[in-house]
Amino acid sequence: MSEPNILLKVENLKMHFPAESTWFGKPTRFVKAVDGLDFQIEAGKTFGLVGESGCGKTTAGKCVLRIFEPTEGKIYYQGTDISRLTDSQLKPYRRNIQLIFQDPYGSLDPRQSVGSIVREAVLADGKKRLDLDVKARVEELLTLVELDPSMAGRYPHEMSGGQRQRLGIARALACDPKLIVCDEPVSALDVSIQAQIINLFESLQKKLGLTYLFIAHDLAVVRHIADTVAVMYLGHIVEMMDAGELYANPMHPYTKALLSAVPITDYYTEQKRSRIVLEGEVPSPIHAPSGCPFHPRCQFATELCKTQAPSLKDQGGNHLAACHNL
Amino acid sequence: MKRKMKVFFNRGILSGICFVIVVLLIFVAVFAPVLAPCDPNVNDLRNVVKGISGEHLLGTDYLGRDVLSRILYGARISLYTSILAGALSAVLGILLGLVAGYFGGILNQTIMRMTDAILAIPALIFTLVLASALGGGVLSIVISIGVSLVPTYIRMVNGQVLSIKESDYVTAGKLIGLKNIRILLKHLLPNCFPSLIVLFTMNLGQGIMLEATMSYLGVGIAPPTATWGAMVSDGYSYLTTAPLLSILPGICIILVVVAFNVVGDGLRDALDPRLRGKL
Ligand SMILES: Nc1ncnc2c1ncn2[C@@H]1O[C@H](COP(=O)(O)OP(=O)(O)O)[C@@H](O)[C@H]1O
Numbered sequence: 348m349s350e351p352n353i354l355l356k357v358e359n360l361k362m363h364f365p366a367e368s369t370w371f372g373k374p375t376r377f378v379k380a381v382d383g384l385d386f387q388i389e390a391g392k393t394f395g396l397v398g399e400s401g402c403g404k405t406t407a408g409k410c411v412l413r414i415f416e417p418t419e420g421k422i423y424y425q426g427t428d429i430s431r432l433t434d435s436q437l438k439p440y441r442r443n444i445q446l447i448f449q450d451p452y453g454s455l456d457p458r459q460s461v462g463s464i465v466r467e468a469v470l471a472d473g474k475k476r477l478d479l480d481v482k483a484r485v486e487e488l489l490t491l492v493e494l495d496p497s498m499a500g501r502y503p504h505e506m507s508g509g510q511r512q513r514l515g516i517a518r519a520l521a522c523d524p525k526l527i528v529c530d531e532p533v534s535a536l537d538v539s540i541q542a543q544i545i546n547l548f549e550s551l552q553k554k555l556g557l558t559y560l561f562i563a564h565d566l567a568v569v570r571h572i573a574d575t576v577a578v579m580y581l582g583h584i585v586e587m588m589d590a591g592e593l594y595a596n597p598m599h600p601y602t603k604a605l606l607s608a609v610p611i612t613d614y615y616t617e618q619k620r621s622r623i624v625l626e627g628e629v630p631s632p633i634h635a636p637s638g639c640p641f642h643p644r645c646q647f648a649t650e651l652c653k654t655q656a657p658s659l660k661d662q663g664g665n666h667l668a669a670c671h672n673l
Numbered sequence: 674m675k676r677k678m679k680v681f682f683n684r685g686i687l688s689g690i691c692f693v694i695v696v697l698l699i700f701v702a703v704f705a706p707v708l709a710p711c712d713p714n715v716n717d718l719r720n721v722v723k724g725i726s727g728e729h730l731l732g733t734d735y736l737g738r739d740v741l742s743r744i745l746y747g748a749r750i751s752l753y754t755s756i757l758a759g760a761l762s763a764v765l766g767i768l769l770g771l772v773a774g775y776f777g778g779i780l781n782q783t784i785m786r787m788t789d790a791i792l793a794i795p796a797l798i799f800t801l802v803l804a805s806a807l808g809g810g811v812l813s814i815v816i817s818i819g820v821s822l823v824p825t826y827i828r829m830v831n832g833q834v835l836s837i838k839e840s841d842y843v844t845a846g847k848l849i850g851l852k853n854i855r856i857l858l859k860h861l862l863p864n865c866f867p868s869l870i871v872l873f874t875m876n877l878g879q880g881i882m883l884e885a886t887m888s889y890l891g892v893g894i895a896p897p898t899a900t901w902g903a904m905v906s907d908g909y910s911y912l913t914t915a916p917l918l919s920i921l922p923g924i925c926i927i928l929v930v931v932a933f934n935v936v937g938d939g940l941r942d943a944l945d946p947r948l949r950g951k952l
């Protein structure tokens with residue numbers, strides 16, 4: 348059978364921001380926000396990236412979008428390495444990869460009406476179109492995200508959080524993207540709205556064959572929408588598996604700890620499960636710990652963990668984890 | 674438009690009064706030749722420093738010129754110079770500020786250091802020196818006031834652009850493939866607009882103040898042209914006998930400067946879509 352159709356492949360992706368520098372501007376310390384990511388996303392699938400705030404999820408997403416030029420590593424989009432392309436070389440790929448923002452309001456120009464925001468995105472590819480076609484396309488996009496086309500004259504401040512996020516999605520879709528990076532797209536929304544937006548993402552994926560890099564800190568959201576899940580800690584992927592395995596068979600102590608913070612609705616299961624409580628703060632990525640990045644907070648840490656970093660190893664059945672004690 | 678007006682006029686009585694003052698100033702400036710009872714520059718040495726009378730509603734000055742007519746014509750000069758200077762500085766300052774803020778790097782460094790250097794000199798001194806170097810006259814006043822106000826626009830636009838260009842909607846604009854020029858003109862500039870309107874109107878006040886001060890010091894527009902600054906200066910010697918000669922143009926200056934500031938604030942709210950419909 349044919350190879351799975353890999354839309355995005357990331358190899359050894361690193362993004363280090365200069366943190367301190369000498370008087371002459373030569374950086375001496377770095378924030379290792381992303382420190383060696385390897386993953387790939389099959390076309391039409393959803394790849395979930397989870398982890399606590401500050402672990403480098405947004406930075407990884409912005410590298411894929413080429414908002415940042417990564418310090419190291421390769422980003423293959425449909426087989427082409429886009430990690431080092433210049434702005435003008437990126438042009439043919441720009442509109443193929445879009446972003447849905449965590450803060451929908453901040454992602455919309457407050458002085459632009461709904462219609463104008465979508466129209467601008469439609470027209471930004473520079474192709475000549477009839478006014479009539481543009482108008483029809485704008486209406487089609489608004490309908491696609493379940494916004495009433497009669498809202499075209501409104502402004503972002505007159506909309507609800509959910510409507511703003513729908514508008515952000517419509518703008519992204521106006522570019523006919525293949526890959527959409529969703530950076531915690533529902534975390535700023537009311538719980539009651541979150542499910543609606545998640546459902547919208549799913550139905551759009553079915554209709555348009557979209558591929559998602561779905562970033563979240565909420566495991567329940569990710570398990571629901573993702574096909575594959577990667578758990579990040581301090582710039583590293585510590586575990587990667589099929590979404591079903593996340594709850595059924597977590598292996599890494601950090602993943603287990605994250606899961607025990609999620610409430611289980613069934614009372615008896617809740618009583619029986621053992622809780623691992625995360626102690627301490629996430630260390631700053633400037634002072635990243637030696638060895639396993641998780642060792643200062645890990646209750647299973649041994650001497651080996653303090654000196655040697657575990658690598659991401661296949662534990663069977665497409666399930667990767669980076670821990671010495673497996 | 675209706676909603677914009679509503680926001681503007683819902684700001685209370687002070688706003689309304691100041692708006693009327695600005696409108697009045699513009700009206701007077703435009704129609705001075707029609708409104709003025711006498712020629713502002715005709716001397717009448719038999720009637721010097723006369724008080725209020727039927728013939729001269731606000732009296733006459735030390736050369737017997739009609740004070741009312743001179744105030745009306747003075748409004749013209751004040752508005753004319755400050756609008757020209759304001760437009761000059763706004764165009765230059767906005768352009769430099771946008772470019773410096775958006776493209777950054779060495780260009781930004783150069784523009785901002787020059788701005789700091791000019792701002793380190795008090796505006797009045799800078800304008801005075803520049804005006805005397807340019808040799809007086811309306812044009813040189815306009816240029817020197819204009820140039821001295823440029824840094825205020827650069828500073829403001831630069832600061833705004835630096836913060837707005839990091840915003841998510843500018844990122845989104847780049848991702849959908851907008852050209853730099855479109856981001857600059859369609860997203861950055863309009864979002865600087867509210868603050869720019871305020872700055873522009875306040876600078877109109879500042880411009881009138883600078884022009885008046887220069888005329889008062891005798892560096893400005895040459896006599897016998899009627900300007901408020903020169904009138905304050907001329908009337909100074911008669912402060913005890915005929916205080917109105919200085920006080921009337923002085924009040925005009927203050928009223929107009931304050932009015933421009935208040936109206937600027939009102940415009941900012943009216944132009945902000947987030948405030949529209951709230952009141
Ligand atoms: N532009 C930047 N310059 C310097 N440090 C940054 C920058 N962006 C992110 N960081 C740092 O990188 C780390 C990861 O941030 P981020 O990717 O936003 O995490 P997450 O999205 O998982 O919350 C944080 O410590 C953050 O302070």
Ligand code: SF4
Nearest residue numbers: 639642645652670671
């Ligand atoms: S390698 Fe050691 S410190 Fe790291 S997660 Fe495994 S047991 Fe814990």
Ligand SMILES: [Mg+2]
Nearest residue numbers: 404405406530
């Ligand atoms: Mg983030």
